[in-house]
Amino acid sequence: MVSPAFDADGDTPSQALPETGSPALASSQFATPARNPWLADGPYPMSHHNPAQTDVSTEHGATRGKDLVAADVKTVPVTWSSSPLVKKVGGETTVIAGTATGLVKIRATGEAFEQISVLAYPGDADHSDVTPEKIESVMAGIDGNRRKGQGWRLLFRSLWMVLQLDLTGMANGPYGVIDKDGYFYTTYNRTNLLKAFDDNQIDAPLRAVKHVDVLDLLPANISEQTEDLHLKAISMSYDGHLVAAASGGVFVFDRDLTLRDHMFFPGEHVENGIALDEKRIYVTTSKHMYGLAWDGESLSADEARGGWKSAYEVMPEGEALKLGAASHGSGTTPTLMGFGDDEDHLVVISDGHPDGAQLVAFWRDAIPADFSQKPGTRSRRIAGQIRIPDARTTIEASPVAYGYGVIVIDSTYPEPAPVPFPLSIIPNALLAGVTREAPRGMHKFDWLPDEDRFVLDWTLDYVDNTDWMPPSVSPHTGLAYIAHKENGRYEYQGIDWDTGELVARWRFPDDSIRWNTWGGMTSFLEDGDLLLGGFFTAKRFNIGHLR
Numbered sequence: 001m002v003s004p005a006f007d008a009d010g011d012t013p014s015q016a017l018p019e020t021g022s023p024a025l026a027s028s029q030f031a032t033p034a035r036n037p038w039l040a041d042g043p044y045p046m047s048h049h050n051p052a053q054t055d056v057s058t059e060h061g062a063t064r065g066k067d068l069v070a071a072d073v074k075t076v077p078v079t080w081s082s083s084p085l086v087k088k089v090g091g092e093t094t095v096i097a098g099t100a101t102g103l104v105k106i107r108a109t110g111e112a113f114e115q116i117s118v119l120a121y122p123g124d125a126d127h128s129d130v131t132p133e134k135i136e137s138v139m140a141g142i143d144g145n146r147r148k149g150q151g152w153r154l155l156f157r158s159l160w161m162v163l164q165l166d167l168t169g170m171a172n173g174p175y176g177v178i179d180k181d182g183y184f185y186t187t188y189n190r191t192n193l194l195k196a197f198d199d200n201q202i203d204a205p206l207r208a209v210k211h212v213d214v215l216d217l218l219p220a221n222i223s224e225q226t227e228d229l230h231l232k233a234i235s236m237s238y239d240g241h242l243v244a245a246a247s248g249g250v251f252v253f254d255r256d257l258t259l260r261d262h263m264f265f266p267g268e269h270v271e272n273g274i275a276l277d278e279k280r281i282y283v284t285t286s287k288h289m290y291g292l293a294w295d296g297e298s299l300s301a302d303e304a305r306g307g308w309k310s311a312y313e314v315m316p317e318g319e320a321l322k323l324g325a326a327s328h329g330s331g332t333t334p335t336l337m338g339f340g341d342d343e344d345h346l347v348v349i350s351d352g353h354p355d356g357a358q359l360v361a362f363w364r365d366a367i368p369a370d371f372s373q374k375p376g377t378r379s380r381r382i383a384g385q386i387r388i389p390d391a392r393t394t395i396e397a398s399p400v401a402y403g404y405g406v407i408v409i410d411s412t413y414p415e416p417a418p419v420p421f422p423l424s425i426i427p428n429a430l431l432a433g434v435t436r437e438a439p440r441g442m443h444k445f446d447w448l449p450d451e452d453r454f455v456l457d458w459t460l461d462y463v464d465n466t467d468w469m470p471p472s473v474s475p476h477t478g479l480a481y482i483a484h485k486e487n488g489r490y491e492y493q494g495i496d497w498d499t500g501e502l503v504a505r506w507r508f509p510d511d512s513i514r515w516n517t518w519g520g521m522t523s524f525l526e527d528g529d530l531l532l533g534g535f536f537t538a539k540r541f542n543i544g545h546l547r
Contacts, residue, residue, distance in 0.1 A: 030403035031340035032056060032475075034278065038240040040178040042088040044523040044531070047175040048398065049472070051235055051276040052336035055400040059524040060476040063494065064546040065504035073509060074113035074540045076106050077132040079165045081533035082174040083521040089182055092202040093525065097538045098173020098186045101127040101166055103196055105206045106538065108525060113540040117205030119196060121173075121188040127166050138164055139536050142430060142513045146488060151435035155417060158427040167426070174519075175233040175273055177242065179255060183209065185242055187231035191215050193244060193257055210257050214246070217259040225249070225264045233273035233333070235281075239296055243281055245274045250283055250292065252299065263292065263299045273333035273398070275347060277364065279306060282334040282347045286314060289334070289349060289362050289381075310381035312360055314352040315393075331396035336364065337406065337447065344449045346383055348406055350395035357391035359399065359408055359445055359454060360384075371452065386454040390441055397470040400480065404449065405457065405497065407473075407480060409465045410441035429518040429535070432466040433485045439465045442482065444500060458500035467534065471495075472522035477547075479503055481530075483517050490515040492522075492530060492541075506530070506543055515539070 033052035039045040043059045050056070066072075076097070084097040086108070095106040095113075103119040120127065138161055145154040162168060172188040179185070182200045187193055195209045215226055230247040237243055241260065242253040249264035268285035275282040281299070283290040292299045293306035301307040312330070330349045338345045345364040350357045361383040363371075373380040388395065388408055396411040415436040417427030432438040442465070444457040462484075469483035479494040489511045494504035508515035513536065520533040528544030 031343065033336065033339055034238070036236055036238055038180050038236050038238070040087040040180055040182060042086040042093070042178070043526050044084075044086040045178045046085065046236065047083045047177075047233070047273065048333065048470075048521060049523070051238070052339075053273060053275040053333050053398060054335055054337075054402065054473075055398070055470050055521065056402050056473045056475065057524050059474060059526060060528055060547055061472075061474040061479060061481055061494065061524055062506070062528050062530075062543040062546040063477050063479065063504055065494070065506055066543065066546060067507045068509050068541065068543070070509045072542045073515075074542070075514070075537035076104060076113065076115045077135045077536065078104055078533070078538050079130060079135070079167060080170055080519070080535050081538050082519050083176065083523070084531055084533050084538050085176050085178050085184070086523070086525065086531070087178045087182055088526070089200045089202075094198070094202060095531065095538070096176065096178070096184050096196075096206065097533060098176050100169040100172050101130055103173065103184065103186070103194075103206055104538065105198060107202055108531075108540065109202065111542070116203065117198075119206040119208060121169075121192070121194065122208050122211045123192075124169070124172075124189060125166070130164075130166050134164065135536055139512065139514055143511075146430075146434050146513060147511065149435055151431060154431055154435060155419075155427050158417075158430045159419070159423065162426060171230065171232075175235075177234055177236045179236065179240075183255070185234055187234055187244060190230045193231065193234075193242075193253065195255075195257055212257045214244075214251060214259070218262070222264075225266065232270060235274055235276055237276055237281070237294060238278045239294075241294075241296075243274060243276065243294075245270050245272070245283060247271070250274070250281060250299065252294065261298045263301070265290075272331065275334045275336050277336060280364065282336070282364075284330045284332070284334050284349050286317075286330075287311065289330075289347070289360075291347070291362075291364060308381060310362055311378040312349070312351045312382070313354070313358065313378065315354050331394040331411070333398040335399040335401045335406070337361070337401040337404065338364075344383070344404075344447065344452075346447065348399050348401060350388065350391070350399070350408060351385070352394040357388045357394050358385045359388055359406060361447065361454070374452075384447070384453045386445060386456070388443060389456070389459060397465070397468045400471050400473060402473045402475065402497065404447040406445045406447070406454075407471055408443055408445070409463065409468075409470070410439050410443075411465055411468050412439050413437075414439065429466065429516070430513065433464050434488055438485070441465070442471075444497075460495070460500055467516060467518040467520070469517050469520055469522060472524070473497060474524070481522050483522070487511070490517070504546075506541065508541075
């Protein structure tokens with residue numbers, strides 16, 4: 001177990017690597033996912049960095065710590081944004097943030113971070129009353145309650161905030177993709193898919209090119225399967241098709257938003273993103289892990305066509321939600337691991353075992369002929385599984401994989417807000433670590449290919465995971481970049497991937513909720529600046545010069 005040395009106030013000074021440079025990443029000899037030629041140029045063209053969803057950055061992150069001040073941060077007001085995406089065209093850097101109320105285009109060339117336009121979702125309600133001034137007012141009220149430790153007032157304010165900021169549309173735009181031609185794609189209003197463009201001109205506003213309602217594209221005789229349909233995530237296949245995960249199925253479109261194929265999973269929930277390689281689409285439902293073969297024309301789970309499915313451990317229907325989880329089965333987007341010809345090719349998730357979550361690896365390709373099903377697993381497709389320490393329910397932040405290493409964070413709220421799911425989502429985000437206990441703990445596991453099993457490498461038991469943020473790894477620095485909160489003050493830390501040692505620390509300017517990153521993903525701009533979403537603002541932290 002690894003823990004930093006905090007001082008009497010619970011803080012540890014910002015730390016830095018020696019001038020000699022950053023630690024060498026012991027696993028740097030491993031292959032990384034093949035670049036998808038249909039994605040835009042830039043450091044972050046899609047959610048979770050790449051189709052494999054590894055959260056391994058192509059950029060060189062910072063290595064020297066600093067206590068940040070307000071001048072070190074540029075922000076653009078948003079209601080909530082999970083994962084602002086980036087494209088590079090003609091020397092200009094554009095950030096596009098999918099938010100609850102529309103798409104926000106931001107110029108990020110050089111040191112800039114300034115709003116260019118806001119595109120409302122076509123056919124959506126009018127959100128013009130959600131102004132930057134209202135967002136500031138909501139933040140100020142929350143900060144006041146947090147600083148005074150007013151738990152019940154904070155609970156009420158967190159519920160009222162949903163109406164103030166029109167956050168009933170929080171499921172709009174959480175995942176996105178920018179293609180090689182600069183078009184942006186996302187989902188909104190439960191069943192709608194949007195294609196937007198700015199003509200690749202930095203000063204031009206983002207405009208809707210086309211939008212479709214999936215329900216209009218499906219046969220009328222399958223209404224039972226589409227009754228509660230809700231698009232969750234979007235990705236790009238290696239042959240240039242858009243793949244969307246929905247609450248009950250998967251849909252494949254061409255880039256003109258023409259539906260090419262779909263598959264439903266009756267009686268199963270799809271609640272997370274999807275991963276892809278050159279052969280398959282990997283989908284986790286509340287009961288099964290699927291490897292869906294895609295041949296350019298149709299989807300199949302048939303092993304004769306290269307597909308497969310496997311059961312995994314889950315709690316009885318509804319039990320995980322009662323314990324504060326946001327998912328019925330696995331809470332994680334599947335993450336691919338192993339990309340070299342001589343490496344094990346695996347897909348990893350957290351399960352929902354009733355006795356505590358496990359990290360589970362499935363064989364992506366053909367199961368090795370000499371591999372026997374392991375005791376306690378649900379199928380021979382499962383290559384190995386290991387208990388995640390102290391994880392009462394499934395993990396909600398996706399695993400982060402590099403080489404044969406995997407990081408997972410504990411995301412179970414020890415003291416969930418006293419309101420039912422899904423009303424509890426925002427109260428948990430605002431109360432945990434302030435007036436209620438936060439979920440804590442981060443674990444790195446290593447896969448041993450000669451033994452077909454996981455081992456626990458290191459644990460950080462202090463990490464505050466209120467924000468459900470998966471780390472990001474920079475192979476250039478050998479660091480995992482993690483979200484944390486100490487004494488109510490948000491920060492980021494650089495952790496040595498191989499040892500778990502704290503290497504650098506960036507404490508955000510003050511204890512305001514402004515700096516939260518809830519439900520987001522960790523990414524860098526090309527100069528090493530940290531790009532984050534969360535409630536209230538999209539944020540650019542000027543730490544790239546600390547490389």
